[in-house]
Amino acid sequence: MGLHPWYVKTSTVDQNLEWIEKQAYDHRVLAIGEIGFDKTIDVPWAEQEHAFTRQLTLAEKLNKPVILHCVRSYNELILYRNKSNKKLPWIFHWFNASLEIAHELIRKNCYLSFGHMLFNEKSKIFRIFPEIPDECIFLETDDAGFSIEEISEHAARLKGIPLNQLLKQINNNFIRCFGNL
Numbered sequence: 001m002g003l004h005p006w007y008v009k010t011s012t013v014d015q016n017l018e019w020i021e022k023q024a025y026d027h028r029v030l031a032i033g034e035i036g037f038d039k040t041i042d043v044p045w046a047e048q049e050h051a052f053t054r055q056l057t058l059a060e061k062l063n064k065p066v067i068l069h070c071v072r073s074y075n076e077l078i079l080y081r082n083k084s085n086k087k088l089p090w091i092f093h094w095f096n097a098s099l100e101i102a103h104e105l106i107r108k109n110c111y112l113s114f115g116h117m118l119f120n121e122k123s124k125i126f127r128i129f130p131e132i133p134d135e136c137i138f139l140e141t142d143d144a145g146f147s148i149e150e151i152s153e154h155a156a157r158l159k160g161i162p163l164n165q166l167l168k169q170i171n172n173n174f175i176r177c178f179g180n181l
Contacts, residue, residue: 081108
């Protein structure tokens with residue numbers, strides 16, 4: 001549960017954040033997110049930052065992992081990560097950056113989630129995915145026209161490992177982040 005940066009509006013941000021803060025105590029809410037930053041939208045940076053910091057504080061207070069939206073904002077989120085509770089997992093939705101940034105985030109107890117870009121041989125992700133430790137990945141569809149089965153099978157091929165090995169590792173990653181539900 002979270003207020004995505006695309007939906008941060010001056011007139012409703014505080015009301016929306018108050019609602020999220022009340023709902024987040026429910027045990028069925030496993031994480032705070034998708035929250036973060038997006039430099040390609042018209043929402044002013046200060047408003048994105050206000051929504052992000054309030055939700056990050058909530059996640060830390062409730063000890064719930066954070067799912068991040070990050071578009072052209074990795075440096076800023078790394079600065080926030082340096083000041084945050086590094087025991088609390090952060091999961092970068094639709095990771096799309098360099099191997100160097102990936103390794104820096106992984107060192108800071110972050111997980112990287114991958115989806116349909118694994119099929120794009122021209123993408124950075126296609127090239128670096130085999131180098132990402134299995135202990136730090138998640139897979140997602142993000143409504144991109146591929147099933148999670150297709151993405152999982154392709155990811156296992158790119159990693160050069162059996163599908164059941166990859167799925168077992170992702171399950172272990174889930175348990176590390178969210179507990180054994």
